[in-house]
Amino acid sequence: MEKDLFLEENCGIFGLYSSCSAKIAEEIYYSIFKLQHRGQRFCGMALTREDGDIKAVTHKGFVRHTFTPEDLKPSGGIYGIGHTSLKEPQPMVLISRMGKFAIAFSGNIANSVQLREELKECGHSFSTENDTELLGKIISCEKDFVSGISSLGRKIRGSYSLVILSREGIYAARDPRGFKPLILGKNGRRFAVSSESRPFDLLNLEIIRDVRPGEIVFIDNCGIRTVGECGTCKPSFCAFEWAYIASVDSVIEGIPVMEARENFGSRLALKDGDISADIVAPVPFSGIGCALGYHKESGIRYEEAFLIDRFASRSYTPLTQESREEEARIKLSVIKYSVKGKRIILCDDSIVRGTQIKFKVRELKDAGAREVHVRIACPPLIAPCFYGISIRSYDELAATKYTVNEILRRIGADTLRYNTLEDFVSAIGMPAEKLCLSCFTGKMVENHEK
Numbered sequence: 032m033e034k035d036l037f038l039e040e041n042c043g044i045f046g047l048y049s050s051c052s053a054k055i056a057e058e059i060y061y062s063i064f065k066l067q068h069r070g071q072r073f074c075g076m077a078l079t080r081e082d083g084d085i086k087a088v089t090h091k092g093f094v095r096h097t098f099t100p101e102d103l104k105p106s107g108g109i110y111g112i113g114h115t116s117l118k119e120p121q122p123m124v125l126i127s128r129m130g131k132f133a134i135a136f137s138g139n140i141a142n143s144v145q146l147r148e149e150l151k152e153c154g155h156s157f158s159t160e161n162d163t164e165l166l167g168k169i170i171s172c173e174k175d176f177v178s179g180i181s182s183l184g185r186k187i188r189g190s191y192s193l194v195i196l197s198r199e200g201i202y203a204a205r206d207p208r209g210f211k212p213l214i215l216g217k218n219g220r221r222f223a224v225s226s227e228s229r230p231f232d233l234l235n236l237e238i239i240r241d242v243r244p245g246e247i248v249f250i251d252n253c254g255i256r257t258v259g260e261c262g263t264c265k266p267s268f269c270a271f272e273w274a275y276i277a278s279v280d281s282v283i284e285g286i287p288v289m290e291a292r293e294n295f296g297s298r299l300a301l302k303d304g305d306i307s308a309d310i311v312a313p314v315p316f317s318g319i320g321c322a323l324g325y326h327k328e329s330g331i332r333y334e335e336a337f338l339i340d341r342f343a344s345r346s347y348t349p350l351t352q353e354s355r356e357e358e359a360r361i362k363l364s365v366i367k368y369s370v371k372g373k374r375i376i377l378c379d380d381s382i383v384r385g386t387q388i389k390f391k392v393r394e395l396k397d398a399g400a401r402e403v404h405v406r407i408a409c410p411p412l413i414a415p416c417f418y419g420i421s422i423r424s425y426d427e428l429a430a431t432k433y434t435v436n437e438i439l440r441r442i443g444a445d446t447l448r449y450n451t452l453e454d455f456v457s458a459i460g461m462p463a464e465k466l467c468l469s470c471f472t473g474k475m476v477e478n479h480e481k
């Protein structure tokens with residue numbers, strides 16, 4: 032949904048080797064366009080040149096609004112990486128004893144202040160406050176890229192999936208827990224790594240497999256191979272990817288996002304039993320799969336209650352809470368014809384502050400809906416995320432302050448039901464032990480705990 036808008040992923044990363052250097056910039060451009068739902072404030076790419084040098088460009092804003100024809104001119108090289116971000120411009124280029132390289136990552140470094148101080152004590156200086164630079168500097172302290180990336184496993188608390196562009200090829204790695212997704216694809220002599228499988232469809236690449244938690248891979252003209260590890264632990268795949276973050280056309284750890292979302296809806300429908308309603312409707316976009324699943328399980332007709340304005344573009348600048356809410360409000364309009372006099376099951380992925388779902392319920396009722404029953408794919412969010420999602424504090428979460436009945440009263444719906452944690456996990460189809468569920472349980476995952 033156009034969420035309470037504090038709930039945003041930080042980044043999407045992409046890396047590509049192609050034997051055809053003429054198209055590489057363009058293909059990275061389209062790939063990061065396809066990953067932009069993971070972070071909209073900045074975008075960028077770095078490409079190798081024919082002589083092995085690295086050319087990088089970053090922009091503030093949407094991919095399609097900011098890249099110029101000049102940016103997309105062939106660089107002559109065969110490797111490139113791309114990035115979309117909520118936090119900071121990436122890729123960042125650094126010069127080290129390993130030579131010039133570009134780095135981009137997705138995640139959150141929970142102990143960045145401490146690590147930065149430690150490096151400063153050793154005589155390092157920083158030109159930005161970006162975590163990307165911090166990661167690059169930590170890696171540069173070691174003798175080569177593999178040992179540098181390996182050292183992150185011992186030093187970093189938090190999450191990271193990263194790509195590094197060197198003149199020899201692309202390194203990609205996932206933190207030992209594998210919080211952030213990272214997937215490999217190929218077609219003939221083209222090899223890619225991406226936060227999600229979604230760009231592969233556009234580039235006509237096939238999924239090979241997900242990068243394993245803690246695995247370091249290297250991509251060059253010989254293909255993709257494992258070259259090291261940055262630690263091994265029990266995996267903690269972010270469960271929220273399947274509920275909200277990832278695009279419905281992506282596949283994570285072999286589980287299609289759409290399948291999980293439909294399962295969220297069918298679990299809710301099963302719990303509702305023979306509830307009387309006229310239509311099931313989603314809050315677009317991330318409520319769509321859940322509403323479809325509810326409809327398939329219950330037999331209640333699926334109908335769109337909201338129209339998404341095709342010309343409303345999301346602003347990428349950090350707005351005030353009021354202006355962000357206003358933007359979310361104007362982006363969706365109620366289809367009065369579809370909702371008037373109806374008893375509606377309204378599906379959404381999650382409730383953060385509860386402000387947006389309250390608006391939606393009110394708009395439906397103002398348009399003449401007889402009843403609105405809110406159904407939420409996720410269990411209540413009770414803790415901030417320390418691994419990369421922008422849930423910044425407990426205060427932002429309605430479920431830490433109010434009971435379900437109090438939230439129901441505040442949003443003005445007729446009934447409210449969340450999936451239980453058990454149903455949520457079974458809908459994803461992966462054992463709970465392999466998932467990060469911290470924002471639903473409040474139990475933090477330690478990076479180094481086996």
Ligand code: SF4
Nearest residue numbers: 269270416467469470
């Ligand atoms: S705390 Fe929640 S949002 Fe953050 S990684 Fe874990 S499941 Fe994902």
